[in-house]
Amino acid sequence: MxxxxxxxxxxxxxxxxxxxxxxxxxxxxxxxxxxxxxxxxxxxxxxxxxxxxxxxxxxxxxxxxxxxxxxxxxxxxxxxxxxxxxxxxxxxxxxxxxxxxxxxxxxxxxxxxxxxxxxxxxxxxxxxxxxxxxxxxxxxxxxxxxxxxxxxxxxxxxxxxxxxxxxxxxxxxxxxxxxxxxxxxxxxxxxxxxxxxxxxxxxxxxxxxxxxxxxxxxxxxxxxxxxxxxxxxxxxxxxxxxxxxxxxxxxxxxxxxxxxxxxxxxxxxxxxxxxxxxxxxxxxxxxxxxxxxxxxxxxxxxxxxxxxxxxxxxANFSNPVSETYMSKEEFCGISVNELEFNYAGASSPFSIGPINFSIVKGETVFIYGGNGSGKTTFIHSVLGLCKPSSGEIKLNDVNIDDNNYPFYRTVFSVVFNDFYLFDEILVADHFDLDKWNYFLYLFEMEEIVQIDGLRFSTTALSTGQRKRLALIVALLEEKPVLVIDEWAADQDPYFRKKFYTEIIPILKKQGVTIIAITHDDRYYRCADKLYKMEYGILSEEDVNVSEEKFIS
Ligand SMILES: Nc1ncnc2c1ncn2[C@@H]1O[C@H](COP(=O)(O)OP(=O)(O)OP(=O)(O)O)[C@@H](O)[C@H]1O
Structure with a gap:
């Protein structure tokens, strides 16, 4: 009472x-x-x-x-x-x-x-x-x-x-x-x-x-x-x-x-x-x-x-709307040192790490590995969705802690594996109609979806089309780092090839830094760096060695 x-x-x-x-x-x-x-x-x-x-x-x-x-x-x-x-x-x-x-x-x-x-x-x-x-x-x-x-x-x-x-x-x-x-x-x-x-x-x-x-x-x-x-x-x-x-x-x-x-x-x-x-x-x-x-x-x-x-x-992290955003030009890189994370409370807790990882401005990094090896868990830890249990993350050599997590998270635009497509662009700050039209053309969506104000004409699309639209929205945010989790898995072979061999190089030229989880071994060579995740441990591999492995 x-x-x-x-x-x-x-x-x-x-x-x-x-x-x-x-x-x-x-x-x-x-x-x-x-x-x-x-x-x-x-x-x-x-x-x-x-x-x-x-x-x-x-x-x-x-x-x-x-x-x-x-x-x-x-x-x-x-x-x-x-x-x-x-x-x-x-x-x-x-x-x-x-x-x-x-x-x-x-x-x-x-x-x-x-x-x-x-x-x-x-x-x-x-x-x-x-x-x-x-x-x-x-x-x-x-x-x-x-x-x-x-x-x-x-x-x-x-x-x-x-x-x-x-x-x-x-x-x-x-x-x-x-x-x-x-x-x-x-x-x-x-x-x-x-x-x-x-x-x-x-x-x-x-x-x-x-x-x-x-x-x-x-x-x-x-x-x-x-x-x-x-x-x-x-x-x-x-x-x-x-x-x-x-x-x-x-x-x-x-x-x-x-x-x-x-x-x-x-x-x-x-x-x-x-x-x-x-x-x-x-x-x-x-x-x-x-x-x-x-x-x-x-x-x-x-x-x-x-x-x-x-x-x-x-449970409140105090996740305020960040006052400042880092531009692509200001971004230099992210480094992860001895990062560890485990799902506390789970019956058989899965853990990752210790992991060392780094990415610098303009680089494209691919991460591959078997199902359940911990790729998404690692990405969630890097994004600040899951708070690492130990280790450190640095953005432009500045240590990330509870105080600057909200700012740190704004460095990324993400298309998650289980992404949610909103039916309109919710953050209009960076919306540029010319860029929208350009990306629509690049992703071959101009016949399929239009924009009315900030609202999409439709979101009743195929899975591959929805993913393309989600990626366009992420790119329009103009954030320094693009993170995608198995994005190309639902694309047809023609568009998958276009994505890895044409679109990624264009994005690189535009200064976008990319972290992608992918199983597309045919295109590992399109990355600057390749990492393999195995039982929660991340190790760097040679992109060309992988290609040789694939061809043989
Ligand atoms: N919320 C959670 N709570 C507890 N354990 C989880 C949770 N999410 C994932 N896991 C466990 O973490 C392990 C790694 O999952 P994760 O999604 O990181 O793998 P993945 O490498 O991305 O796999 P896939 O290629 O299948 O997407 C799995 O064994 C899973 O059971």
């Missing part, structure tokens, strides 16, 4: 919260004033003391109703604003943390991030709509209880005893109910995981529907069954509490009317007033009981949101 309030307080601020709670209080006060007026008039009527139309009471009723309308409307508007701003503020906060997060830790958080953004933020927003109502009902209940003392301290003690009994029943069941909600909330992550499998593996499922049936029958059904029974058990627990509360109340009212008022010799008018207030109190308590399950769910969601935020903040 504390976390839930903390989240709301962080979003609306102290004054915003005070304003909303004050409006809630005022609304509760209006309702209380109304019932107070009603009981007074009822007392006067039962005592036969109200014989003429009373202007005072008409004015009092009219005033209370008008104030109530104004307060309720202001409160409703404030709550709408609060929930909408909470919804977007929470989403934006999580996303901005995601954009700053450490790549390695981020990879393991994707499912949780989606489920927090889609599920927990919604639960929190919906609850924020009812939270003020909850506070108002609690205040009204407290005011009613205080009023009850003034009517009859003896009856109040009896009421308090029954209320304590209700609270005990609630507390006994609530631990179990919370646990059920927590368990079904964790299942939501598993559901998103399976949903991703279905959406990303849809082609495979389409070809063999048994795969889809397996996921549906064995995974989704199990999740649905367990979540259903958990949620049903939690809601039933709350319903039982609600019914127990109501029954206790009805028993209290009946016993006040039929037993205690007689036994304690309380006047009929006081008894009627007391029962009136009790009925009114019942309304507020029912509101509280109905809202409680939502509040408990919001408590679970706020816990998950805070945990995720904490993890993202801890």
């Amino acid at each position: 504390k976390q839930l309030w903390k989240i709301i307080l962080l979003q609306v601020g102290k004054w915003g919260l005070l304003k909303n709670v004050s409006l809630g209080l005022l609304s509760g006060l209006c309702s209380f004033l109304f019932i107070n007026l009603v009981t007074r008039v009822v007392s006067l009527l039962t005592a036969n003391e109200l014989k003429t139309i009373s202007k005072e009471y008409i004015l009092a009723f009219a005033f209370t109703i008008l104030v109530y309308i104004w307060v309720r409307r202001s409160l409703a508007l404030a709550i709408i604003h609060l929930s909408q701003s909470l919804f977007w503020k929470l989403r934006k906060q999580v996303l901005s943390l995601v954009l700053q997060a450490n790549y390695q830790q981020m990879s393991g958080l994707k499912v949780r991030i989606s489920s927090v953004l889609v599920n927990d933020v919604n639960v929190l927003t919906n609850t924020s709509l009812s939270l003020i109502e909850f506070v108002t009902a609690s205040i009204v209940s407290t005011a009613c209880l205080i009023y009850l003392i003034s009517l009859s301290p003896a009856l109040f003690l009896i009421t308090l005893g029954i209320a304590l009994l209700g609270v005990t029943v609630y507390l006994v069941g609530s631990g179990k109910n919370n646990l059920y909600f927590e368990q079904s909330r964790s299942l939501e992550d598993s559901f998103i995981d399976e949903l991703n499998s279905v959406l990303h593996g849809f082609k495979e499922i389409y070809m063999e529907p048994k795969k889809g049936k397996y996921i549906f029958d064995h995974k989704i059904n199990t999740i649905a069954r367990t979540a259903f029974s958990n949620n049903t058990a939690a809601f039933t627990g709350f319903l039982n509490n609600q019914i127990t509360g109501q029954v206790l109340f009805y028993i209290l009212i009946s016993s006040v009317l039929l037993f205690f008022s007689i036994q304690l010799g309380i006047k009929p008018a006081a008894t009627v007033n007391y029962v009136f207030i009790l009925l009114y109190l019942l309304g507020s308590i029912e509101t509280i009981m109905v809202l409680l399950p939502n509040i408990v769910r919001a408590k679970v969601s706020s816990g998950r949101l805070m945990d995720l935020k904490k993890e993202l903040e801890e």
Whole structure:
């Protein structure tokens, strides 16, 4: 509950919260004033003391109703604003943390991030709509209880005893109910995981529907069954509490009317007033009981949101947008000394190194090696995506550490093996229409894709075409070093030859330094330097020796 309030307080601020709670209080006060007026008039009527139309009471009723309308409307508007701003503020906060997060830790958080953004933020927003109502009902209940003392301290003690009994029943069941909600909330992550499998593996499922049936029958059904029974058990627990509360109340009212008022010799008018207030109190308590399950769910969601935020903040590399960029002319080279990296936490952790490697301005370096030998891991370490466990990286002889990593990363433009093609150019700083047209021509894409502003006419392309477009985008960034991971693997033999024998020399002439992971042994000679990766160890080879090996 504390976390839930903390989240709301962080979003609306102290004054915003005070304003909303004050409006809630005022609304509760209006309702209380109304019932107070009603009981007074009822007392006067039962005592036969109200014989003429009373202007005072008409004015009092009219005033209370008008104030109530104004307060309720202001409160409703404030709550709408609060929930909408909470919804977007929470989403934006999580996303901005995601954009700053450490790549390695981020990879393991994707499912949780989606489920927090889609599920927990919604639960929190919906609850924020009812939270003020909850506070108002609690205040009204407290005011009613205080009023009850003034009517009859003896009856109040009896009421308090029954209320304590209700609270005990609630507390006994609530631990179990919370646990059920927590368990079904964790299942939501598993559901998103399976949903991703279905959406990303849809082609495979389409070809063999048994795969889809397996996921549906064995995974989704199990999740649905367990979540259903958990949620049903939690809601039933709350319903039982609600019914127990109501029954206790009805028993209290009946016993006040039929037993205690007689036994304690309380006047009929006081008894009627007391029962009136009790009925009114019942309304507020029912509101509280109905809202409680939502509040408990919001408590679970706020816990998950805070945990995720904490993890993202801890994982935070502080990856600000770099103020300065290195030009191709300023770039001299990168050297890697005794670099080591291992995937900590993996069941059989793979490691690379110690590795020594260097590249100077204008050079083209190829790295080859068997599947799983560690080429991509090494490139990720050089790019600063994976932080090396030891060793050093130098850019233009300057050591790279946590402070200059953001700047260092901007030296590279990359087409990853599992690249993502955005449907527009997101960084317009270097966009040059003439260059775009030139690269389009060089990569033979001018008939296939056009640009409208900064948006591509299409990204519904073949894999080879998508890779060409991704490489054009990388080249337009005008960064000193181009890194490509098995880029040519999806190109046809004609274009592969063109890439290695024509395009790479053109790029070299333009001053681009290139690091490429490649299995195209036929073209190793096109590199200035060739490295082989084997079991995480990188060794330099002679480009021509390789060619001889290939020919023989
Ligand atoms: N995120 C990760 N966590 C743990 N281990 C990983 C992770 N990514 C890769 N590995 C392990 O690191 C090893 C090297 O993988 P890497 O992708 O670097 O190989 P590669 O040489 O690029 O292979 P390929 O030619 O098949 O692309 C593999 O055995 C893999 O299991």
